[in-house]
Amino acid sequence: MRQRLSRYRPELGLLILTALLAWYCSANFRLETSIAELLPRATQPASLIADHLLDSELTRSMVLSIGPAKGRVDLPAAEQAATLSRSRRVAQSLSKKLEKTPQIAWVRSGPPANSEAAVYDLYFPSRHALLAPDSAALAEQLSPAALARAAADLKRELAGPNAPLVRKLATSDPLMAFKARLDALQDNGSDALTLSDNQFVSKDGHAILFVGLTDSALDGQKQGALLDQLGQLFRSEPEAAGLVLERSGFNLFSADSQRRIESDVNRVVACSVLCIACLFLYLFRSLLTLLLASTPLVFGLLAGLAACLTYFGEIHSLTLAFGVSLMGVCIDYPVHLLNHNGLQRTPDEAVFRGVRRGLVFGALTTVAGLSTLGFSGFSVMEQVAVFAAVGLLSSLAVTLYFLPRWDRSQASALRARLSSRLAAAAARTVQRPAPLVIGYTLFLTVGALGLAFSHWSSSMESLMPMSKALRAEDASVLSRIGAPGKGQFVVASAPTLEGALHANEALGAALELAVTQGELPSFQSMRDFLLSDEAQTRNLAALAADNTQQHIRDALTAADFNVDSFAPFFAAVSSPSKDAKLSYSALAASPLAPLVRRFVSQRENEFLIVTFLPDVALPASLRTTIKQLPGTHLVERKALVDVAYVRLQDKTRWMLLLAVATMGITVWLRTRRPGRTLAVLAPALAAPAFALGILGSSGQELNLFHVLSAIVVGGMALDYGIYTDEALASRQAVAASLAEDPLGGALLSISIAATTTLFSFGPLGFSGIPVLQAIGQTIGLGITTALLLVPVSISLGNAANQRAKSSP
Amino acid sequence: MTSGQSVKNPPCTTDAPSQIGRRTLLAAAVGGFVCATPRARLLAAPAEKRNPAGAPAQNFGSLEALLARFAKSPGLSASFSEEKHISLLKTPLTNSGRVYFKRPNQFARHITAPFPSSVLVDEKQVTLWDGAKQQILPLPKHPALAQLTTTFLFLLAGDLPALRRAYDLAFSESDAGWSVTLAPKSNALKQLLTSLTVKGRGLRLEHMTMLEASGDRSETRFSDLNASRRFTPAEVARYFAIPPP
DSSP states (O other): OHHHHHHTHHHHHHHHHHHHHHHHHHHHOOEEOOSGGGSBTTOOHHHHHHHHHHTSTTTSEEEEEEEESSOGGGSOHHHHHHHHHHHHHHHHHHHHHHHTOTTEEEEESSSOTTHHHHHHHHHTTTTTTTSOSSHHHHHHHTSHHHHHHHHHHHHHHHHSTTHHHHHHHHTTOTTOHHHHHHHHHHHHSOSSEEEETTEEEETTSOEEEEEEESSOTTOHHHHHHHHHHHHHHHHTSTTOTTEEEEEESHHHHHHHHHHHHHHHHHHHHHHHHHHHHHHHHHHHSOHHHHHHHHHHHHHHHHHHHHHHHHHHSSEEHHHHHHHHHHHHHHTHHHHHHHHHHHHOSSOOHHHHHHHHHHHHHHHHHHHHHHHGGGGSSBHHHHHHHHHHHHHHHHHHHHHHHHHHHHOOOOOOHHHHHHHHHHHHHHHHHHHOHHHHHHHHHHHHHHHHHHHHTOEEOOOGGGGSOOOHHHHHHHHHHHHHHTOOOSSEEEEEEESSHHHHHHHHHHHHHHHHHHHHTTSOSOOBOGGGTOOOHHHHHHHHHHHHSHHHHHHHHHHHHHTTBOGGGGHHHHHHHHSOOGGGSOOHHHHHTSTTHHHHTTTEEEETTEEEEEEEOOSSOOOHHHHHHHHHSTTEEEEEHHHHHHHHHHHHHHHHHHHHHHHHHHHHHHHHHHHOOHHHHHHHHHHHHHHHHHHHHHHHHTTOEEOHHHHHHHHHHHHHHHHHHHHHHHHHHHHHHHGGGOSSOHHHHHHHHHHHHHHHHHHHHGGGGGOSSHHHHHHHHHHHHHHHHHHHTHHHHHHHHHHHHHHHHHOO | OOEEEEEOOOOOOOOOOOHHHHHHHHHHHHHHHHHHHHHHHHHHHHHHHHOTTOOOSOOOOSHHHHHHHHTTOOEEEEEEEEEEEOTTBSSOEEEEEEEEEETTTEEEEEEEESSOEEEEEOSSEEEEEOSSOEEEEEGGGOHHHHHHHHHHHHHHHTOHHHHHHHEEEEEEEETTEEEEEEEEOSHHHHTTEEEEEEEEETTEEEEEEEEETTSOEEEEEEEEEETBOOOOHHHHHHHSSSSOO
């Protein structure tokens, strides 16, 4: 027993190591989806801020709308009222259920309790401290002309419908600073919603709920589960019949993307596994062989993932997608080895050494090529480099060490027959090199021309277009609540809250000017709720000044007021009370906290204050102004993501060339002969170019994943060249002693590897998702091309060998 | 001959409003009281029509009798001129405009000069418009405000018990006409209003005095009154809307 265990010690070790890796990956798995990772390191503060905000309170929320499907206007008045009542009751019942759901952080169905009292308690004592948001506005407000207008306004208000309020407060507030604050707060909110029984209601009769999310909105899996639960809760409402639930939120799109990708990948995987199993069963007469071939693949995947998680602390979704594609290279190693092992009834050590050399050299060359991505300066590309190096080399190690120990397959007559036929076909082809050269030139030319006329995508959204129905639903709800838009905002940042408020005030002044000049329709700012301590102190000091008070007296007198009636005001501004200034802590502790929460955020040691802009095109002058303000960053989410994406795509195209060049140099260093080098490189040079060129010239928009897949194609095509080269070398060395031609074995390996790859990735080409489609089509077309170009490699390699043989 | 009667009322149960609640209450108070006045004035219109000379067609003898007649009015429209004596100002402010009332519960008061503004009242809400911005105050959210505004609905309906819940009422009558004085009972209303006195002759509403808690006083005179006004749907959409016609 002990002897038996000792015999299988390496296998046990591999099993334990695989299990440990799986556990480690599972325990430390952190999938990163941020756009900042797509940009060069630490050079884009706006992207870092946007990235932070994209997973903050801003996105961790949803808006739910419950109402009649047809819209209130289409219904008779009595029915409208009844439907509105029903919508309200359903919304309130749903609100209570959602509050008990762990994935929901908060629910708001109406204004915060006691908000009116809170507004008075917070803002009446601090009315003078919040008089003006900046010194220019303060100077303007306290100018004799503005004071005369203020006195006239007071007189007018005393004659109007608000007279009782104004009259009550006028003696303490002749400048109507409190009323101005109320107006500002009212303007900051939307007038699209009204209240019905303390429930937010839209103008078309839908009850509205605002919902906070516990988990990241970008976590598609969790959000998908939450949305399912939400739908079930709504449908279980007894009065929900005839009403519709509409939703708005970032989580809708992340959940939808995840579902669509999962659905396509599951279908493709099932189809691929079935096809590959049939292929292995047919060629190797054993499903165990398939299991053996999968072992290096699984181990390589886990090792690459673990390396990324250890080194980077996370793995980006792009790296993971690329890594899975890379496994197409890994499976070629066991296929090549197993095929050669089983071909000979008495396996020849020299042939095996040749196969092993080919595998090692092929893997090292691919790793060298992909390692160039590590110098791109892009975090996600660095991950790809690490993943490729560790994953491919681990897979190779398991292939070389374990597969020969496990493989008990018998020589197969079928494979021997196929091998012989392929060798004979190769021999015939080699005799007529001219058509091959012409064909190869044609492939290269078509590829180059196609690439020259290709159109490259310029938007990240092209990778994963959002569902039109979801976009319509989202837009409908946003329009119903009068949301200003969610793609454009300005962030004022500073190490302290006071600094951020200060920067926000400067920004507010610039935006106010833009509104005055008609460059911007409106904006929503924190400055309506709170000013910096510096601004509040400045306002109080200005009002306490004797000359200011004299100007106010003069203005009131000129407007026919009895100045003595305003003694409470002059007393208050001459010696401000303790609560004359408003602090953020007081605001955050008040019932108004939910209203200000969306404006303020904290990232590491930095306070961020967000100002929301409507989704309109900003004039260049305003952009420049914002850019020049210290501590402010204009964040246009879509533009930022698209710029990042195009940069990464361009860089990756250059990296593809660099990878091929690196592979070429590696091959040259080994062969030291131009003819052999060209023979090895021939498929790797033409296959990716041809695949991209054909796809590009067919009118398809090429994207980042076409390029990444082309790199994978290059790696696999190079392996084909190397296996061919090694087979030719083996044939020269030992041909006389072998029953089978090593070249035939290599060609059969390459054919099986290519077929396996086609089965694995080809079906992705029929996916409706552009990312998967790009991977499937590029790899499918590229590998087919590489396979067709192997005879060119043989021909060139043969000629090179002949030349070497004949040279002294 | 002058006859007078004071009416004993049950204790008021209205809660004092919060400070911010006062804002809406105060704002609504303007709407409510001003709107109340045209309603009461409406009641006088039929008498005015029947007796253009202005002589009282009859003595009512009691508040109940007066309210019973008021309740029969289908609608009203009138012009008004208001003089506001405010202690903050050396000279009074004047407003003029039109008021409209449609049974059972729609009021509109539109100031046309010197600055346009409006107040609309129904059983659900008070809507204020200051010439630029509109503010809606839902009555269920503001119990004190609801009490105040519905006062006038009760007045027109002749619902004396309902009026008594909020006010101490005093009715007097002489050859010169009748007078009804409403004195608020709740602290909330007392913070706004000391008294409201409505005077008329027969069914013709002529004058209203509102004495505020601050000591300020508003005097409103009505003219061009049609107390049996019936509104077409187009007129309802036009007069009971913001912005005003």
